[in-house]
Amino acid sequence: MRTICFYFQVHQPYRLKPYRFFDIGDDHYYWDDFLNRSVMRRVAQKCYLPMNALLLELIERHKGAFKVTFSFSGTFMDQMEAYAPDVLESFQRLVATGQVEVLSETYGHSLASLRSKEEFARMVDQHRDKIKQLFNGYTPKVFRNTELIYSDRIGEMVHDMGYTGILTEGAKHVLGWKSPNFVYQNSIRPELKVLLKNFRLSDDIAFRFSNKTWSDYPLTVDKFISWVNAIPKSEPVLNLFMDYETFGEHQWKETGIFEFMRALPEAVLSKTDFGFSTPSEVLGQVDAISPIHVPIPISWADEERDLTAWLGNDLQDEAFDRLYELEQTVRQLDDPDLIRDWNYLQTSDHFYYMCTKFFSDGDIHSYFSPYDTPYDAFINYMNVLSDFVLRIKQKKKEVESVE
Structure with missing residues (x-):
């Protein structure tokens, strides 16, 4: 059976308060606590709490056949503890089902992998310790770098930290004619397997779901299933990677996004030859087809899928x-x-x-x-x-x- 890997990034930054030139040397606290708490509570009510409840319902209904994966930034975990302990408890219930994988990343959701091997490793260690603390000793095995940033060299560093796999973008300029629906391997450390986002089908949900000018609007479960069934039989894995805030925050409840997600697992299991797996399961079951060469870092962002969203001016x-x-x-x-x-x-x-x-x-x-x-x-x-x-x-x- 072929498999779908559903992965959600969960992140909230600590936003800076308005900080004037005249505050320098006088005010040493930088964070907009009111804004950060307000955003966290709003997204908790619109996304985290209802979507976590829905996923728990789906996991229990499908009795081991439906699985998802999360990556929590350290800044998000800190804000959960400070502003939304109810959200933390709901994520802990999900992870305790055994049907949810948690990934490693950098604690500060940082770009350290582009500048400092030492700082990158320190942040990854701090993040791993936080995951263990919050999720009953859980130790992640697979890595997801900030903004899905990846290169051959970054993959090498991740392998040397002890991880078996990494997630990144299925960028067209890297893949060329190849499909993202295979498992690849790092070109320097072939032992590190690489899972690539199918950005077209992922973005149909994450970005285009409520876009009334989109030629395929509205996106129904049957329509999405027809696209899944159109994937060539030789391609073993469909990686659907997206921000968790897609559900209820970026795509409002009124768009029907929750109903879409509620119906999708049953449709996949009954109308396709796909099941659901976590990244670790995919990496353990599917052989890598070839190395993927990424000498220049890629990311999820913008048309270019490069670093210019963060380091472009x-x-x-x-x-x-x-x-x-x-x-x-x-x-x-x-x-x-x-x-x-x-x-x-x-x-x-x-x-x-x-x-x-x-x-x-x-x-x-x-x-x-x-x-x-x-x-x-x-x-x-x-x-x-x-x-x-x-x-x-x-x-x-x-x-x-x-x-």
Whole structure:
């Protein structure tokens, strides 16, 4: 039997509060607690709680035949504990069924894999420890990098950390004529298997479901099943990867997204030759067909499927460089408050807000941003970073005076 791998990314950033130039050196708390709590509670009511209840219902109804996978960012887990313990409990109930796999990623939902092997490893270790703490000792076996960013070199690092597989984007410019519906392997470490997102069918649900200008609107279960059945019989796995907030937040309840998801598993199991598996199960059951060569990093984002959503202009590059100039000093000081803010300042969303792309991709960027313009995002972030530098210098002086 062929299989569908349903994977959901669950993430909320710690958004910065409005931070003026005159706050530098005076106000050392950067986070908009009111906004972060408000967003978390809103999405909890619209997405996390009702969708978790639906998935639990589906898992119990299909008695082991329906499975899903989650990746929780560290920033999301921290906000669950702070603002939504009811959401945490509902995720814990799902994981306890044994039909849900949890993946590893970077704690701060960071871009560290692009800059620092050491910081990348530290964040992955911290994330793994948090998963163990919240989910009864659970140890992830498969990795999902921030924003599905992947390259041959990143895959090598992930393999060397002990993971058996990694998820990434089935980018057209990498695959060429090949299909994403196979298992591939890292070109440097062939032992690391690579699962590729089928972005067309994933995005039909995640982005196009409620788009009335889409030629295939409305998306019904029968229509989606017909597309699944059209996949050549030789292709063993369909990877449907998407943000969990697709359900109820990006695609509102009124669109019928919950009814679609409620009916989909039964239709798959009764009308196709596909079942459902977690990434670990896929990697254990399906042989890799060939290496996939990705010398330049890819991601899920925008038409280009590259890094330009986060590191594509002078604003982003300046902020990114200034941030990682601090890495060695922050690690040496090992101060809990500095480490917390260091983790949260690395979150990829801060750089995403600085993106200056226009047209369709620009609309998506502005939808997710709390700022009026990318320039506002840059100025606010750099003001915060300036204060963070002052705190590091002060802490370094205190440490040196003691020594």
